Amino acid sequence: METGGELIGVQIFGVNKLADTVFCYGGEFDLYSIGYFKRGTVREILEFAGRNIVKANRNDSGIIRMTVEEGDGSIHVFGNEDKSIVAVAYTNRNYSNRVIHRMLTEIATVFKDKFSEKLRAEKNPIKDLQWELEFLSQYIKEYKKPESIDKIAKADKGLAELKIMLHHSLKKAIEQEGDLQELVDKSEELGSLSKAFYTEIEDKTQKRCCVIF
Secondary structure (H helix, E strand, O other): OOOOOOEEEEEEEEEEOOOOEEEEEEEEEOOOOOOHHHHHHHHHHHHHHHHHHHHHOOOOOOOEEEEEEEOOEEEEEEEOOOOOOEEEEEEEOOOOHHHHHHHHHHHHHHHHHHOHHHHHHOOOOOOOOOOOOOHHHHHHHHOOOOHHHHHHHHHOHHHHOOOOEEEOOHHHHOHHHOOHHHHHHHOOOOOHHHHHHHHOOOOOOOOOOOOOO
8 A cells, every 4th residue: 555645735727728828726735844944935846837737738638637756746637628627736756646636536526516606707717816725725634644545545446447647757747848947947937046946956967846845
């Protein structure tokens, strides 16, 4: 049984296909296990990585179930068929994929139910919405450590049969969007400290923007 790992954040994105853009409905993070002075940088880099994974897969047909391993962390993605709801979770690398994808599937369903009226009213947004998604805090608390959930997830035959696309680097996962370093340099989402942190990563030949997990 896969054990260990820690969930540190969840975000929900959507794709505006008319404008060909990705926007964020909102999210919740628990970064207390990360040094105080690094938390802002870590969050910026994770949000940048999550958004670009969604963007790179925005035109894929069907449901997305994907895990991208990067450094000591993983980014997990579930997207519905039309990509109007794409739930993204950030964990340590040894977090159970089975557990986290169970959570993401449930979050997408709960989000759709809770915010159905808002979703109908807010058509094709072109910028982040910053909705208050307080219900995500409970998921972060419940799924913080995967061990307590793993037995339930393991017993879910439907989940056990799911195929999860696995990428071993962020660079590989978003390569169709262009060079990762160029995306970092041009990003308006990343502040100067986050960009500097990225360029100073020790492994210069295979940069790992999420190595700070």
